[in-house]
Amino acid sequence: MQTHEIRKRFLEHFERNGHTVVPSASLILDDPNLLFVNAGMVQFKPYFLGEAPPPYKRATSIQKCVRTGDIENVGLTTRHNTFFQMAGNFSFGDYFKEGAIELAWELVTKSQDEGGYGFSPDRIWVTVYQDDDEAIALWKKIAGLPEERIQRRGGDDNYWDMGVPGPGGPCSEIYYDRGPEYGRDGGPVVDEDRYLEIWNLVFMQDERGELSPKKGHPPIGELPTKNIDTGMGMERVAYLLQGVDNVYETDLVRPVIARAEELTGRRYGVNPEDDVRFRVIADHARSGVMLVGDGVTPGNEARGYVLRRLLRRIVRSARLLGTSEPVLGTFAEVVRDAMGPAYPELATDFERIHRVVTAEENTFLQTLSTGTRIFDVAVAETKSAGRSLLTGDKAFQLHDTYGFPIDLTLEMAAEQGLAVDEDGFRKLMAEQRARAKADAAARKTGHGDRTVYRELLEQGATEFTGYQELASEATVRGLVREGQRIRSAGEGEIVELVLDRTPLYAESGGQESDAGTITSPNAELEVLDVQKVARKLWVHQVRVRSGEIAEGQHVIAQVDPEWRVGARQAHSGTHVVHAALREVLGPSALQSGSYNKPGYLRLDFAWTSALSAETRSEIEEVSNLAVRRDLPVRVVHASLPEAQRMGALALFGETYDETVRVVEIGGPWSRELCGGTHVDHSSQIGPVMLLGESSVGSGVRRLEAYVGIEAFRHLARERALVQNIAGMLKVPNEELPGRIESLVERLRAAEKELERLRAAQLLSNVGGLADAAEDVRGTALVATALPDGVGGNDLRQVATEVRNRLGGRPGVVALFSADPAAGKVNFVVATTPAAREAGLAAGKLVPSFAAEVGGRGGGKPDMAQGGGTNPAGVPGAIVALRAALEGTAGA
Incomplete structure (x- = not known):
């Protein structure tokens, strides 16, 4: 069956x-x-x-x-x-x-x-x-x-x-x-x-x-x-x-193994080690595709990290089975075909799913390349030290920092004739898991005593009237403070208040809660926040401005009308920008999160690369064309299956009731499940102005925009800024780009000339520094501080020139430059060939003084460099270096 x-x-x-x-x-x-x-x-x-x-x-x-x-x-x-x-x-x-x-x-x-x-x-x-x-x-x-x-x-x-x-x-x-x-x-x-x-x-x-x-x-x-x-x-x-x-x-899993057999040329059921890898591929391919389908993108934290780990285990297992070809895209196709009859969204959204998994595979292949280089260095260090065991901390570093799987480390180490300290690696992994578990436990809140809300829910759900009106007569059903029912609250108190009906929107679907007031003949309350409990009960957090509010009182709940105008513009603007995004980039550019408040919106969407300036302009233009066309905004109530058949888009991670609210802007052009407040026609949104686009994680981009009066205000600020700059430069607005470009070129040229002069000035002192070298048990020591703010490149150049002036004698050059304002110090150490023959290596001298400047560094025997956080410690560092030479020079 x-x-x-x-x-x-x-x-x-x-x-x-x-x-x-x-x-x-x-x-x-x-x-x-x-x-x-x-x-x-x-x-x-x-x-x-x-x-x-x-x-x-x-x-x-x-x-x-x-x-x-x-x-x-x-x-x-x-x-x-x-x-x-x-x-x-x-x-x-x-x-x-x-x-x-x-x-x-x-x-x-x-x-x-x-x-x-x-x-x-x-x-x-x-x-x-x-x-x-x-x-x-x-x-x-x-x-x-x-x-x-x-x-x-x-x-x-x-x-x-x-x-x-x-x-x-x-x-x-x-x-x-x-x-x-x-x-x-x-x-x-x-x-x-x-x-x-x-x-x-x-x-x-x-x-x-x-x-x-x-x-x-x-x-x-x-x-x-x-x-x-x-x-x-x-x-x-x-x-x-x-x-x-x-x-x-079984029928839904074996096809993935069959595809892996085709790609690798190996057969399931022949070799136990291979079978483990085939099973990892089959299991993780299903999990990965289902997670991406529900809006998870690979990342370094929480859900994204789990998904990344699953996908990378697939790639690694396929490589251990012998294929070097990209595999995630083809495995995703198999999962789509097997699971699609039960979850048709896998087929309709497959372009996005495929793009996410293939991008993650490409990223991991780069990681493997980097990790392999680090692994090669670790192997060379291990062999040069005469050891045959790769340390557990090195294996853990490869795993934790570079994403290098331990079994790949084990296999590659075996190819080099080395073993791996697996016990040490497992210990470090256990410590990491313990820390993660403790962190998760700290965030785990459980379901505490919700009796107070259950009692209020037993009286019925709150009736939300905010779609039809901005002010509603209501009765105070309950007052709550610190989880306990109270009978009344007086001036200055902040409490939670539950009404039998309210026009105030509770935060949900990315939309902030409404601002407003609740008044009675005896009290005036400021609404600070509105939240839903169990999706049925509207809980208002209020501050009692005056009087006393009591359970059972009749009140008037009022939405701030200006707030609601801006909130409607922003939420409808979010839908318009989402539709424009999909029109420009294609249907796979799905919203994965949003936030809006009066005049401002941001929209997160699944995409793996930055948008060009031309693409951003096109999205903005499509959005504003939709505003100009004065598209009708219509609300339809339907069952969830009916809404899905209509093509209504659902937000990842949201939970919907059996009957859902579908908001249409321009009919099928924008059709989404949404409980938010909206304008009646798209022209009421006002202008849409994109502020920028950025990355908020692997495979997720974010658009931000102003709408309505906030867009006008932003444009006014931009216009005033342009006029001020044009006034300072005494050119018409349209000539600003050319004049600014010319100024930037001149500034760059001036900076280069200053850099050349500064380097020449530093190098002019080289002879004096070399002549001032002191003798420390037969070694010429030049240890001094250069002027503040000299960078690492200049320090190296000066150190090299001073070293060359020391000739054939043993010599050590140590130069420091502080940046007191930033709380930093840079240093460079250089040694002559004769000093190295005497056993003085630059990299090994750094630890003798680095602590004095609160830093560290390293390098090769001829040149080392580093930095610290204690500029005041430079004199002490010079003393420490001199003491180190007194103990080693000539030995």
Whole structure:
């Protein structure tokens, strides 16, 4: 049974049983606890936590997931994957244990002719939480399972939570017995290779605190409702139903290995080391393409770093298999073709995906070239020292600084007849991971006590009236200070305020929250910020300017009209610039983030190279032509699938409700999912003026622009600046470029002449410096400070000339130049041939005095240079150098 058929049967089974089919969320969600979505329940967390009322009682989904905690194990085993699809069914206060077990058992064991998976009931085993007698009784009643095929396990195996305060509960796992040829008798508690877990049913009923029930600590309470969260591994079910031994041989993964075989000329299943590399390629290719598809770009931090690591492991594995050709583009094509039927956006967005992965491969190939040179130096140093072991810190430096994979270091070292201190390398890697883990733990906030918001949500969602009006009558539903409900707040206090209805826009979709006021007969409040809680509750942060505000009072919430005008212009301007960008660069130039406030916008988009001045001008012109055409702005409400069929663009990482808001500017010219406030016609945006374009990471560029009155003001400032410069130079505006170019050329010529004169002046003192050399135990020492601000090149030139004047005698020249304003000092040390014959090397003399100037340096025996941060230490450095020579000269 093909994987797409397994997927289809799962969704149809639960849809027939009253579940709403919910599309997979993006792999990137705004969750402080998650780098990527790693479970099917993540998009439903607000419903499980009681932060928002669920729009349905039953749901089912096939969620794309990425787990990166065991990247190093991928390929070494046939069980570890970074990307996988989690099929799940969910109940929000509807059915519980009995319903979950019935639905799972029916799908797993029903014959394939009847739409099930057709697993033999005699080969099914289950595990339950250690004291869950109810689940045991239900498995016996519903499935007729005998006692010996139901096994109890502790919290580590059969209790589920998110690893942070929040929902949790006991679970029951379904296993399939693959047969005695795969391992020992005795069920899952004995052998989880033979008995393969395919489905986990979580009976979500508890709220855990800081300490997890998985470790025996009691829950802190019960959830408001009992819920069901299940997860069935699509890949595991696929390889069982397809009669293969592991996920890498299933229909959606094996094609990547087949393409790797074509490229490398090697065969999977012949050599165990090669098999590991084939599996790494197959797994990481899927993960990489899915991540890029959801808007991640390679980088050096967080998600971008994980993606970069995955893609580079593919390139490295392919090279170890023997190919030197570019590979990421062709592997991406295979993944697109395999996964496209389930995720059609991979095909429609493939141009961008292909561009991102091929750019990263090109970057990595340059890194490999640099790393190889560093590796060659390390090998030469190791051999010259008579060692046969490349140190762990050198291997770590290659890995951490130059992105050089350790297995490539190992293989190349072996070719040179060297071993690598792997223990030292692993220790340094462990220390780095520990630091990263501690940093992640510090940022991990969990889901603390949100009871105050749950209570307010139980009274209903906030009605947002801001699309229709700027002022609304409302009732104060609640006041919150430091997480606690309060009855009232007085003058000068800053509190959170929840209304039953509000015209004030809450920050979202890149748009800043509205400015405004909330007034009552007894109080006046300034609105500082507006945020959404659980996408349903508008929480206003306010400062009480005067009077007292109390729960239950009637108020008027008012948006600052000038603020809203600018905000509408900026948000609609963002859509216009995005559409113009796609018109000029092509449909693959997709927005990957935005921010706008009155009069200003910035837009991040996936692109791998800087835009030329001509391209920027074209984007600006297309934007302003759209403004001049006075395009109508229309809002359409539709289901998410309907909006996608309309071609509406969604922002990476955003979560959308079942019914979405589509904003059109000029019909299909600009059509995006958006909850922001917008103008009625494009002409109301006013002029659009691009300020610049820059890089904000690998494969991501940023455009910034002013719109409306801010664009006029910027142009006025620019005009005044041009007029002032024209006045100073006494030329008409149109002649400014030529006059400025002429002045720049004259300035450059003057700078060159000054540089020549300064160098001549420095060199004119060479004879005097050489004549003033002092004798230190038979060595001529010239150690002095030159005038402030002399650069390294000039220092080297003077040092060379002085050294030449010393003739055939042993001599050391040390010249210093301070820059007190910058807190820096430069130095150069040079030695004569006779000094080097006597054992005096410039590079080895630097450490004797460098600490005095707070710096370091190095070089060759004849010339060394460096710098420091303590200009006042130059006299001490000269003394230290003299003392070093007194201890070594003539020895």
